[in-house]
Amino acid sequence: MKINLMKHLRLALAVLALAGSAGIASAQNITFTYDNTNSVFYTTLSYVTNADSTITTNYNVNTTWHNWYNVNAGFSWSTNDAATNSASGSLGIDFGVDPTDGSGSIAGSQSLFFSGFDALGDNGAPINLNNYSSVQFDILVDPASVVNTWNDYGTLQIALFNNYSYTTIGQYTITNDAVNTWYHVTVPIPAGIGTWRGPMFALQDWVGSPSNPNGWHLNNPSSVKYYIDNLTYVAKPPVPGISIQPVGQELFAGRTANWNVVASGGQPLSYQWQKGSTPLTDGTNVSGSVMTGSTNSAISIANVSTADVGNYRVVITNSYGSITSSVVGLKIVSPTGAEAIATAALNPVAFYELNETNNPATGSPLYDHVGGFAGFYSNNSSNWFDGILGPEGAGFPGFPGANGAAELVGNSGGMLTIPALNLNTNTVTFTAWINPNSYIQDAAILMSRYGSTASGLVWASGSGDLGFNWANNGSTWGWRTSGARPPLHQWSFIALVITPGDGTVYSFSTAGISTPGNLSVGNGNQAFEGPTLIGSDGGTANRTYDGVIKDVAIYNYSLTTDQLQQLYFAGAGGPTLRFDGVNMAWDDLSLSPVYPASSATTLLEASSLTGPWTPVAGATSPWPVTPAGTQHYYRLKVQ
Numbered sequence: 001m002k003i004n005l006m007k008h009l010r011l012a013l014a015v016l017a018l019a020g021s022a023g024i025a026s027a028q029n030i031t032f033t034y035d036n037t038n039s040v041f042y043t044t045l046s047y048v049t050n051a052d053s054t055i056t057t058n059y060n061v062n063t064t065w066h067n068w069y070n071v072n073a074g075f076s077w078s079t080n081d082a083a084t085n086s087a088s089g090s091l092g093i094d095f096g097v098d099p100t101d102g103s104g105s106i107a108g109s110q111s112l113f114f115s116g117f118d119a120l121g122d123n124g125a126p127i128n129l130n131n132y133s134s135v136q137f138d139i140l141v142d143p144a145s146v147v148n149t150w151n152d153y154g155t156l157q158i159a160l161f162n163n164y165s166y167t168t169i170g171q172y173t174i175t176n177d178a179v180n181t182w183y184h185v186t187v188p189i190p191a192g193i194g195t196w197r198g199p200m201f202a203l204q205d206w207v208g209s210p211s212n213p214n215g216w217h218l219n220n221p222s223s224v225k226y227y228i229d230n231l232t233y234v235a236k237p238p239v240p241g242i243s244i245q246p247v248g249q250e251l252f253a254g255r256t257a258n259w260n261v262v263a264s265g266g267q268p269l270s271y272q273w274q275k276g277s278t279p280l281t282d283g284t285n286v287s288g289s290v291m292t293g294s295t296n297s298a299i300s301i302a303n304v305s306t307a308d309v310g311n312y313r314v315v316i317t318n319s320y321g322s323i324t325s326s327v328v329g330l331k332i333v334s335p336t337g338a339e340a341i342a343t344a345a346l347n348p349v350a351f352y353e354l355n356e357t358n359n360p361a362t363g364s365p366l367y368d369h370v371g372g373f374a375g376f377y378s379n380n381s382s383n384w385f386d387g388i389l390g391p392e393g394a395g396f397p398g399f400p401g402a403n404g405a406a407e408l409v410g411n412s413g414g415m416l417t418i419p420a421l422n423l424n425t426n427t428v429t430f431t432a433w434i435n436p437n438s439y440i441q442d443a444a445i446l447m448s449r450y451g452s453t454a455s456g457l458v459w460a461s462g463s464g465d466l467g468f469n470w471a472n473n474g475s476t477w478g479w480r481t482s483g484a485r486p487p488l489h490q491w492s493f494i495a496l497v498i499t500p501g502d503g504t505v506y507s508f509s510t511a512g513i514s515t516p517g518n519l520s521v522g523n524g525n526q527a528f529e530g531p532t533l534i535g536s537d538g539g540t541a542n543r544t545y546d547g548v549i550k551d552v553a554i555y556n557y558s559l560t561t562d563q564l565q566q567l568y569f570a571g572a573g574g575p576t577l578r579f580d581g582v583n584m585a586w587d588d589l590s591l592s593p594v595y596p597a598s599s600a601t602t603l604l605e606a607s608s609l610t611g612p613w614t615p616v617a618g619a620t621s622p623w624p625v626t627p628a629g630t631q632h633y634y635r636l637k638v639q
Contacts, residue, residue: 014039026090028235076637089525128195133236135169135187139176143224151176153224158187167193174226182229237266239321246314247374248328250367251304252335252344258372259312260419261297261325266318273314274301300372306332333369339398339551339571343431345368348553348565355404366416373419380414381535382407391433391491391549391571397511398571403550405433408535410546415536421448421554423528426470429555430457430496431567436547437490439464442477442537443545445494446552449538450530457505458537459545464488466505468496470523476503482517491550493568498523499558506561508568516561527570602637609633 100205148154153174159167170187213452244262251257263269273280273294280294287307294297301308309332314325335341336353343351350371358364360377364385365533368376384404391399430446440463447469458477460467464485469477484507488494494507498566504518534552539542551571604613613635 003396020269029235031230037587054201089408096132105130129189129193129233129238130191131238132189134189134234135231136185136234137171137231138182138184138229138325139174139178140180140182140227140229141174142227143179143360144226145179145226147176148224153178153226156226169193176225178226186234225387235322237318238264240265240269240316240318240323242316242323242325245326246312246328247365247376248330248367249372249374250331250369251372252369253305253332254303255370256372257301257304257308257330258298259300259316259328260312261316263297263316263323265316266320267316269297269298270317272317273312275312300431301330304330304332306540308332335369336403339396339397339567339570340369342398342567342570343551343553346555346559346567348555349373349423350418350554352416352418352552353403354390354406354552357404359385366418368418373421375416375418375531377406378413378415378417379411380412381416388548390548391435395573396571397492397573398569402486405435405548405550406534407548409547410438410443410544411542412544413536414544416534418532418534420450420530421528421532423554423556424525425522425556426498426500427524427556427558427625428498428526430553431494431555431559431564432457432552433491433493433550433571434545434547435491436464436486437543437551438488438546440546443543444533444535444537445545445549446496446532446534446554447537448526448528448530448532451527451528453526453528455526455528456532456537457494458543466494466496466503466507466517467501468498468503468519470498470503471526472519473521475521476519479519482519484517488509493564493571495559495564497558497564506564508565508572510572516627524577604635604637606635 050266054154070260086163130154132410135158139156145153153176156172156174158170158172169189171187172187223556241264242261243264246259246261249257249259261271263271280291280299282292282294284290284309287305289308290297290302292302297314297448299314309330311327311329313327316323316325335344340351340353348370350368350373352366352368352375354366356364356367356377360381360383361379363379364377364383365374366376374512377383383406386407388405388407390405391402392401392403396539406416408416432445434445439459441462443458443459447455447458448454449456453469454472456468458467458469459465460482461480464487465480465482466484466486467479467482468478484494484505486494486507487509492507492513494508495506497504500523502518502520502525504516506516535545535549601618605616608615616634
């Protein structure tokens, strides 16, 4: 990135001063264009007036440029710096005029330094030149200048100045064809040079006399005037750095591990992923897992098994150096209970069981067990480490006897962060088990608000109705009366189902199955190109979910009501079928279902497992039926 600091030099130097002693960041060029006639400079001049080059006068001058010009100084302002750049200014330096009285000839070392100084002269910020590769500038010689003995205009030294000492970093002989013609000059900055305030320019035009070769004297005391423009410190492309590290993975067998690293530095960057210290290559492994992206910033390992368990890292290299990422592990785990097994069977994009036991205050990972989209807890959230438990006991047989969950405090700004899912869809389902402590209108249960995306599952009202926001459409987030209302202080299974033409919210609990709330609305694709947050709406503290949350799943398709009921019953238990009687003769078959009393039931029959399935007319529990044919199939639909 190029920063033009000198369109107004006073402002530019103030910016440098604010940067402090650390200097300007290495990723930024610094350019001086000299386009302001009221600019202020801090200048140092050294004049050699004796034939033996004895320095007789040192001037430390803090003054405005136009004041120097008024006394015919060695530094002048040019409003026309060549026909090729007539609309802008340049730095004019005149070697050959004594600024003390405007007369006589001066040659030798006459220098200007300016970078890092403000109008006071002493308290500007120096620049750490280890972050820069070169100084570049344009130079033009005024037609009134006179060539020297060697038929050129002298050798321009480029030096760096600090605390009244300097070091020369390069030089450039001004050839006789530079009159009224701009030349672009590049002077490399040596490595390890440190912090300086320069550069300064010095015109060296001396030779040794025949009688005393080592006694320098002025070769040609006549005037040389040149112009400098577009002086630029060129930032050195840095060694690689890592802004986002890969994170560990815990996956069900057969799923896909995804690791991503975000790096910066001089281009091009090369990547090499490793398992342990062994470089990885793309292709199918002996175990059956399939690897892609082993030399990219993102790597995937599909169909993982125990053979893929281990530690992984990536080495990033450019021409300036290399860096190695954090070491992250891959672990294979099993679904914890019937509810997790049923969820995984429906193939979600991501599934967060929230069984982590790491301390959120120190950066607990957040594992996705099916898609490898691992995230993290914020330090003001709680999990199993803090004793937060999920559904358990007789009311929830589909969960293990002990399982964890996450908890957030309303209006606290806490959240759980999921990386970019890149769904780019308008057919999606969000599901979660929640145990809310209170209803907070507009608090998010699952929300992405990044880039072009603003969509998620929220509390539509303070009375407990669920709602949604899709594409930040006011007709969605303004919908407050879904009727899907999970009770406080008990576990419910909730869902948001998006199709191109509507959005539906569900609530299932032991208090009953709420009538699904449906809103007909056109829903366009949403990218989900950035973070998705569990329990928060984009970091807005007063929209933080208040309560416990468990088993969050995200699907890139629209689940049916039947599929959602199956997920609820997988966790909460039932309904089940019991066959009455030992003699299973066709004429005395009876089915006695066990199901929640509030459910509506229908007995269906078919001549084959593939259907078609039709209701049994007039059948009531316990449904004594007389099948037709040699075989028949029955199933019970419970709503």
